[in-house]
Amino acid sequence: MNVLILYDHFETYTNTVFDHLCAFKKYSKNNHFYMHAGLPDVQVDFAVFDVILIHYSARVAFGHISAALRLKISKHSGQKILFVQDEYDLTSNVWDAIDELNVSAVFTCVPPLHREEIYPSARFPNVRFVTTLTGYCPEQIHETSSPLSAMNRPVTIGYRGRALPYFYGDLGQEKLEIAKGMQLACKHRGISCDIEWDEEKRIYGSDWPRFLMDCKATLGTESGANRFDFDGSLHFLTGCLVISAGNPECKPLP
Structure with a gap:
């Protein structure tokens, strides 16, 4: 399966963001392709991708995805997955992005107990919401030189x-x-x-x-x-x- 990962390459300076992006290719058996979400003109045939994954670094609440890419994403017939963080910022813009891009699944940091308050099921009846964490400990941390006692x-x-x-x-x-x-x-x-x-x-x-x-x-x-x-x-x-x-x-x- 071919998976296109859209991210913001200006937001990868933090270790957890970079490690999270690399984890898809490292731990999945699918074919992963990465693209900067801010490209103003895209000469890529999205039909070759089975899944489009929008990474949280491409902050949909703040318009980090170019208009050209948004149009291509919305027309894509495959599965579209959104990872989102800092959901307390301009939440209505996240709602609009889910609608505009026809997102089928959202990986959210909102605890299940409060999810209905932020993403009402009546508002998103056909969207699957999955709980995730903001970051994970990378395996390569064990490769670091021996720490001091x-x-x-x-x-x-x-x-x-x-x-x-x-x-x-x-x-x-x-x-x-x-x-x-x-x-x-x-x-x-x-x-x-x-x-x-x-x-x-x-x-x-x-x-x-x-x-x-x-x-x-x-x-x-x-x-x-x-x-x-x-x-x-x-x-x-x-x-x-x-x-x-x-x-x-x-x-x-x-």
């Missing part, structure tokens, strides 16, 4: 996160508050730590596992958001509130 690792607690906008709700703000609180607590107690949340402090590629192997422990914070912004109104509302409050710590909205 815990007692010899220079960093007691490590962490990398980012400051999130207010429209992600309390959960988004708690991630930053926890990181700041733990960093301060470590400094007061003389505990070695490497806890950062600024974008320029992010770690990618082979530097990430090396960073983890230097840490005795890592700080864990909840992921996601406790608010779903279906139509972008939360983006707009919080943007207005940030401007009116004149808060210099607030990030400008996209």
Whole structure:
């Protein structure tokens, strides 16, 4: 079976995204072909593909798939599978993409208990929804050079996160508050730590596992958001509130 995987090649700098993309070809017996979803003109006959898989890196909520590709996908008669993450962002755009592209199955991170609230069965009677995780531990992690024993690792607690906008709700703000609180607590107690949340402090590629192997422990914070912004109104509302409050710590909205 021939499977076309559409992805955004500008979004593969994170290890988990790249590993997830490679996993299809690595673990499946089917024939897999990869294509950047942002191509403005596509001279490929989609009839040769049995399945079209839209990877979560090609973020349908933000229009990462070109108009030319969307038209070809919608006309394709085979099975179409959508992987989606960050479903709290512009959820209605995901709905529209499922309809426009005639998606037959969606791999979602929304827990089954709450799926009906986000993807009502009455709205999507012919779409299969499958629960998946945001990422998986790659097998090649065992190929990494032998890590130091815990007692010899220079960093007691490590962490990398980012400051999130207010429209992600309390959960988004708690991630930053926890990181700041733990960093301060470590400094007061003389505990070695490497806890950062600024974008320029992010770690990618082979530097990430090396960073983890230097840490005795890592700080864990909840992921996601406790608010779903279906139509972008939360983006707009919080943007207005940030401007009116004149808060210099607030990030400008996209």
